Amino acid sequence: MGRGKFIVFEGLTHSGKSTQAHAIASWLEEECGVKVLRNQEPTKRILGRVAREVVMKRNPSPVLLYEATEYPSPYTRLTRFVELINEIIECLRKGQALSELQIQMLFLADRCDDVMNVIRPALRNGTWVIQDRFTLSTFAFGMAAYLSYEDIIKLHHESVALLRVKPDLAFFLDIRAEESLKRLKNNKGCECGKYEEHIDFLRRTAKAYGNLFAAPGCYEFSSNITQLNGDRKTQEEMTWHIKEDIESRFLDKI
Known part of the structure; x- marks a missing residue:
């Protein structure tokens, strides 16, 4: 049994990432006989839940913050992150706002935990991981929040890069910021986070x-x-192009 493939979907909010990830995962399982794990960031693991509360402009509960400090996550092997994450959790306990750099550290800690506990074991077992957001999102959103590329790459090299896992293929679903905001407003049941409500940030x-x-x-x-123009293509057209790309790169060789 060979190593699974790691495929990531990137783009602005409401670019169609989740729709395509679901469609491709279903196609791989039902029509191609591939074992698939659907995954997303921030994750539903403890650190991911803390990160989600922060970006949704909510205060994480005391119980969740306690779990975050007690959680025996393998990311703590990355010694620099242990102290930094504990400082971040302490800030949240005190009700203090996090800096953008601290928020990105929280996302990176969640990613390290996920890579070590979920993604890497799945790939080793021959499972394909279909992921909604990964490293490229950290750089795009961090730089949009006025962090420097140099600061973000330094954090990346001190954390995720040490784990030596990167996507085999990333699809960037490219839509205009105006279209992203329009889709957000049209989705009445969708909660708006700190990175999604301002057109300038998008x-x-x-x-x-x-x-x-x-x-x-x-x-x-x-x-x-692979970049796909989400403004000019329907979701069905994008799914067709994505399937063609995956087939030519990977499935023809199985």
Whole structure:
């Protein structure tokens, strides 16, 4: 049994990432006979739940914060992160607002935990992991929040990069910031987070994604990257293109 494939969907909020991840996971399982794990960030694990509360502008409960400090996560092997995350949890306990750098540290700690406990074991067992957001999101959203590329890459190299897991293929579903906000407003049951409600932030995020893909070092974060224009293609058209790409890269070789 060979190693599973790690496929990630990236893009602005409401670009169709979750829709495509669900469609592709179902297709791989039902029509291709591939064992699949659906995954997302922030995760539903303890650190991911803390991160989600923060970006949704809610105060994490005292119980959740206690669990976060007591949680025996393998990410604590990354010694620099132990102290930093404990400092972040203490800030939240005191009701203090986190800096953007602290928020990104929280996401990275969640990612390290997820890679070590979920993603890497699944890939080793031959399971394909279909993921909604990964490393590229950290850079795009962090840079949109005025963090420097140098600060983010330093954190990446001190955490996730040490675990030596990166996507085999990333799909970037490219939509305009205006379209992202329009879809958000049309989705009445959708809760709005701190990164989604301002058009200027969405524009900076879209620009950051574009700058990332133009940089030579982009492939440090994913072995292959495919961009799809989500403004001009329907969800069905994008699904067709994604299937074609996956088939030509991976399934024809099984």
